[in-house]
Amino acid sequence: MKHTVTAKDVAKLAGVSQSSVSRVFFEGAKVSEKTRAKIMAAAEELGYRPNEFARSLITNRTKIIGIVMKGVHNPFYPQVLKQFAAAFKEKGYSMLFVHTNNDEIEAEDVETLLNYNVAGVIITDAVMALNVGEEFKKNKIPLVFFNRKLNSDEFYSVSCNNLDAGRKVAQYFFDQGIAEMAYIAGDADTSTSRDRQRGFQEVLKQKKAAYRHFSADYTYNGGYTTAMQMIEEGNTPPAIFVANDIMALGVLDALKKNSIQVPEQTKVIGFDNIEMASWPAYQLTTWEQPIDEMIEATLAYLLAEIAEYTGAAETFEVDGHLIERSTT
Amino acid sequence: MKHTVTAKDVAKLAGVSQSSVSRVFFEGAKVSEKTRAKIMAAAEELGYRPNEFARSLITNRTKIIGIVMKGVHNPFYPQVLKQFAAAFKEKGYSMLFVHTNNDEIEAEDVETLLNYNVAGVIITDAVMALNVGEEFKKNKIPLVFFNRKLNSDEFYSVSCNNLDAGRKVAQYFFDQGIAEMAYIAGDADTSTSRDRQRGFQEVLKQKKAAYRHFSADYTYNGGYTTAMQMIEEGNTPPAIFVANDIMALGVLDALKKNSIQVPEQTKVIGFDNIEMASWPAYQLTTWEQPIDEMIEATLAYLLAEIAEYTGAAETFEVDGHLIERSTT
DNA sequence: TATATTTTTGAATACGTATGCAAAAACGCT
DNA sequence: AGCGTTTTTGCATACGTATTCAAAAATATA
Numbered sequence: 093m094k095h096t097v098t099a100k101d102v103a104k105l106a107g108v109s110q111s112s113v114s115r116v117f118f119e120g121a122k123v124s125e126k127t128r129a130k131i132m133a134a135a136e137e138l139g140y141r142p143n144e145f146a147r148s149l150i151t152n153r154t155k156i157i158g159i160v161m162k163g164v165h166n167p168f169y170p171q172v173l174k175q176f177a178a179a180f181k182e183k184g185y186s187m188l189f190v191h192t193n194n195d196e197i198e199a200e201d202v203e204t205l206l207n208y209n210v211a212g213v214i215i216t217d218a219v220m221a222l223n224v225g226e227e228f229k230k231n232k233i234p235l236v237f238f239n240r241k242l243n244s245d246e247f248y249s250v251s252c253n254n255l256d257a258g259r260k261v262a263q264y265f266f267d268q269g270i271a272e273m274a275y276i277a278g279d280a281d282t283s284t285s286r287d288r289q290r291g292f293q294e295v296l297k298q299k300k301a302a303y304r305h306f307s308a309d310y311t312y313n314g315g316y317t318t319a320m321q322m323i324e325e326g327n328t329p330p331a332i333f334v335a336n337d338i339m340a341l342g343v344l345d346a347l348k349k350n351s352i353q354v355p356e357q358t359k360v361i362g363f364d365n366i367e368m369a370s371w372p373a374y375q376l377t378t379w380e381q382p383i384d385e386m387i388e389a390t391l392a393y394l395l396a397e398i399a400e401y402t403g404a405a406e407t408f409e410v411d412g413h414l415i416e417r418s419t420t
Numbered sequence: 421m422k423h424t425v426t427a428k429d430v431a432k433l434a435g436v437s438q439s440s441v442s443r444v445f446f447e448g449a450k451v452s453e454k455t456r457a458k459i460m461a462a463a464e465e466l467g468y469r470p471n472e473f474a475r476s477l478i479t480n481r482t483k484i485i486g487i488v489m490k491g492v493h494n495p496f497y498p499q500v501l502k503q504f505a506a507a508f509k510e511k512g513y514s515m516l517f518v519h520t521n522n523d524e525i526e527a528e529d530v531e532t533l534l535n536y537n538v539a540g541v542i543i544t545d546a547v548m549a550l551n552v553g554e555e556f557k558k559n560k561i562p563l564v565f566f567n568r569k570l571n572s573d574e575f576y577s578v579s580c581n582n583l584d585a586g587r588k589v590a591q592y593f594f595d596q597g598i599a600e601m602a603y604i605a606g607d608a609d610t611s612t613s614r615d616r617q618r619g620f621q622e623v624l625k626q627k628k629a630a631y632r633h634f635s636a637d638y639t640y641n642g643g644y645t646t647a648m649q650m651i652e653e654g655n656t657p658p659a660i661f662v663a664n665d666i667m668a669l670g671v672l673d674a675l676k677k678n679s680i681q682v683p684e685q686t687k688v689i690g691f692d693n694i695e696m697a698s699w700p701a702y703q704l705t706t707w708e709q710p711i712d713e714m715i716e717a718t719l720a721y722l723l724a725e726i727a728e729y730t731g732a733a734e735t736f737e738v739d740g741h742l743i744e745r746s747t748t
Numbered sequence: 749t750a751t752a753t754t755t756t757t758g759a760a761t762a763c764g765t766a767t768g769c770a771a772a773a774a775c776g777c778t
Numbered sequence: 779a780g781c782g783t784t785t786t787t788g789c790a791t792a793c794g795t796a797t798t799c800a801a802a803a804a805t806a807t808a
Contacts, residue, residue: 096480096559098794109758114796121796124756124804144535145482146794148473150763152424159517165695170498177519186532189487189517191505204514207472231424312699345701367493371640373673373701426764437788442766449766452774452786474764478793 097138106134117142148209157394158188158210160197163217166310166338167366168381172216172238175387183395185211192218195281202227212394214238219281222246234397236390239381241283245405248397250389252381253409254284258291258333261361261379264414265331266295270359272302276318276343278310278335285310285335288363292333304329308339315342323350328358337362337369337378344374344419360419375418385410425466434462445470476537485722486516486538488525491545494638494666495694496709500544500566503715511723513539520546523609530555540722542566547609550574562725564718567709569611573733576725578717580709581737582612586619586661589689589707592742593659594623598687600630604646604671606638606663613638613663616691620661632657636667643670651678656686665690665697665706672702672747688747703746713738 099113106113108127115121116131123131134140148154157180163169177187188208190201197218205213206227212234220237225247228235237249265273275292278285289305296303306322308314315334322328323346334340340362347354354360362369365380389408397404427441434441436455443449444459451459462468476482485508491497505515516536518529525546533541534555540562548565553575556563565577593601603620606613617633624631634650636642643662650656651674662668668690675682682688690697693708717736725732 096794100794110795111758111760111797112756114794115757118796122756127756141531141535143477143537143794145473145476145537146763147796148763149471149477149765149794150796152763154473164498164502165495167493167495167498170492170495170501173498173517174492174519177517178521181519181528181532186536187517187519189501189505189515191502191509191515193506200509203469204509207469208514209471209473312695316700341701342699345699349700367640371670371673372644372677373669424764428764438765439767439788439790440786442764443787446766450786455786471764474793475766476793477764477795478766480793 096143097140099140099142101138102131102134102140105138106130113140152209153398154209154211155185156188156208156210157185158190158205158208158213160190160192160201160205160213160215160218162192162195163310164191166217166336166364167368168336168338168364169216171366172383172387175383176214176390179387179391183391195219195279196221197224199224205233206231209233211398212236214390214394215240217282229403232401232403234394234401234403236393238386238390239284241287241407241409243283245407247405248393248408249406250386250393250408250410251284252379252386252412254287255291257363257379257412258288258293259295260291260414261288261333262292262295262299262301264361264420265333265359266299266301268331268359268420270301270331271299272304272329273331273333274304274306274322274329276306276308276315276332276334276339278308278339280307282310288333288335308335310336310339312338312342315339316346317342319343319346320350323347323352328352330357331359332361334360334362337364337366337376340376340378340419341368341374344376355418355420361414365415369415370417377417377420378415380412380415382410382412424471425468427468427470429466430459430462430468433466434458441468480537481726482537482539483513484516484536484538485513486518486533486536486541488518488520488529488533488541488543488546490520490523491638492519493640494545494664494692495696496664496666496692497544499694500711500715503711504542504718507715507719511719523547523607524549525552527552533561534559537561539726540564542718542722543568545610557731560729560731562722562729562731564721566714566718567612569615569735569737571611573735576721576733576736578714578721578736578738579612580707580714580740582615583619585691585707585740586616586621587623588619588742589616589661590620590623590627590629592689592748593661593687594627594629596659596687596748598629598659599627600632600657601659601661602632602634602650602657604634604636604643604660604662604667606636606667608635610638616661616663636663638664638667640666640670643667644674645670647671647674648678651675651680656680658685659687660689662688662690665692665694665704668704668706668747669696669702672704682747689742690747693743697743698745705745705748706743708740708743710738710740 103110308318362378369376431438636646690706697704
């Protein structure tokens with residue numbers, strides 16, 4: 093028969109009250125060293141472990157962070173997941189993983205997060221209807237958009253300074269004497285892709301360099317087929333800025349297949365600096381997103397808001413930097 | 421002020437008792453259609469949502485599945501995570517994601533799982549001390565080792581029939597007239613790598629074909645450097661079986677860098693059939709793990725054990741099959 | 749030592765839900 | 779309509795913890 097050992101059991105064995113046991117396991121409460129020792133011994137002996145649910149029920153708080161993720165195909169996101177898990181574990185939090193199939197985060201998913209009364213939510217690569225955001229606000233659950241910038245200033249978001257990165261990449265190409273460049277976009281409804289493009293295009297316009305636009309979808313195949321088409325059409329630009337690494341790899345493979353020399357004939361720059369970008373086969377020059385900083389900012393914000401909810405919103409952007417490898 | 425709406429609130433508005441509200445939201449309980457309608461209307465109006473914690477507290481059950489994962493670098497695992505999340509979501513379960521840094525699942529992680537009284541646990545690529553397993557057994561929490569076969573028959577495990585797969589791969593090479601083959605192993609302490617090797621080696625021995633062994637670690641770099649060494653030593657075997665795809669990609673890149681023709685000079689077969697294996701740049705022949713089947717088996721077992729715990733253990737193996745691409 | 753003050757402790761209660769039990773209501777039958 | 783039977787409902791309680799409040803113990807002060 094399953095008998096989970098409770099605080100009462102420990103209390104009985106230690107010859108104290110349940111309250112004292114509770115106090116030992118609730119940090120910030122005071123107990124004398126003597127009884128603490130007694131209780132710890134008893135708890136050890138019985139293998140006592142406070143019931144998280146009873147705890148959450150009464151405190152109306154949890155130690156759970158919800159993380160919403162869609163694109164498990166882009167290795168950037170598993171990496172992010174891992175780092176969040178590690179960072180939050182250290183702070184005593186666990187991760188509730190919510191996978192959305194659709195671009196837009198589903199009502200069901202939001203309900204899950206609310207049902208579990210998560211302490212905070214991280215939304216990575218999913219889109220969220222605005223009324224959904226209100227739902228979190230109403231419940232005073234802090235929310236962070238990770239790697240997405242909102243046009244609304246209603247929520248905290250942390251992302252790379254994509255606009256500036258786009259500019260820098262354009263400038264970099266330009267400095268190499270290139271006057272015609274292409275951009276391969278990711279999903280059009282993402283701020284990341286749009287901002288990278290805007291910055292990139294802005295500099296080109298200023299320099300009066302030619303800009304060509306291609307639309308893709310943040311996947312390897314998207315990059316590959318887009319590049320193939322580009323090549324078939326017969327004028328492959330001398331420089332291509334690709335909205336993320338995984339697409340850039342597809343682009344590189346397409347170029348290689350068509351025996352187009354990189355970087356001699358065409359230079360390629362990606363975005364993210366995923367692990368694969370450094371693989372010998374690719375050696376992709378790319379804009380590194382400072383994941384560590386981004387994680388840290390998210391963590392700091394969430395913990396602060398969990399400690400005391402203010403609902404403060406901010407659009408936080410961190411700089412990244414170019415990692416030069418052999419595609420430029 | 422945060423006022424989570426409770427069953428009592430709904431009851432008051434609907435003019436019924438809290439018990440009736442509970443019964444409406446607890447599946448399997450009976451309420452008359454009339455009151456159900458009244459309650460649903462009131463619940464809708466107030467935006468009522470049952471508190472999972474109060475629920476779990478009293479039922480001593482949760483709708484949470486813990487999933488333990490280490491190797492987020494091998495895309496096979498994110499894929500698995502995604503599919504589990506989707507499958508369990510459909511059944512009304514949520515996923516608690518636990519990331520282990522070390523090979524061995526840490527005590528802290530186990531505690532998390534126990535604290536949240538998870539309904540079931542899936543351990544993917546981590547190792548677990550035996551006494552830890554006992555802990556789960558004691559609490560009647562069903563446990564599945566995914567993609568790991570145990571030498572003990574104490575726990576349920578689901579994996580690909582790696583032994584047979586190894587045999588088939590060897591036979592496949594042999595049928596192509598090859599009499600000398602190499603195996604590049606993954607982490608030595610994994611059953612997957614060992615079984616693949618055993619099957620492979622077994623057939624070679626029987627056919628009196630030469631076998632060469634290389635040790636690596638299931639990472640791209642491991643595959644790459646191992647292959648580089650192999651090449652430097654000057655006798656690259658005509659056929660290589662690599663314990664997983666991500667290493668195989670490293671091997672292919674090393675071969676390519678040294679201008680060794682694949683498949684003409686050396687044939688390569690990987691394992692997993694991750695998405696990248698089908699990329700134009702690689703076109704890796706590989707043994708496909710039937711993820712869907714493996715997920716399904718895991719799901720079925722866990723749900724059955726959750727419904728009624730028996731502690732039954734089984735070593736479940738599913739066949740996979742070879743996907744021929746252009747590296748053979 | 750006696751008293752004032754601080755610290756520690758225990759009893760009681762609350763959190764929001766599920767559920768056994770008995771009362772009430774609805775239903776079926778003659 | 780009257781009775782027996784089934785279905786539905788509400789009351790009361792329990793789950794395991796945190797927390798308030800008052801009592802008790804320990805400590806400081808005179």
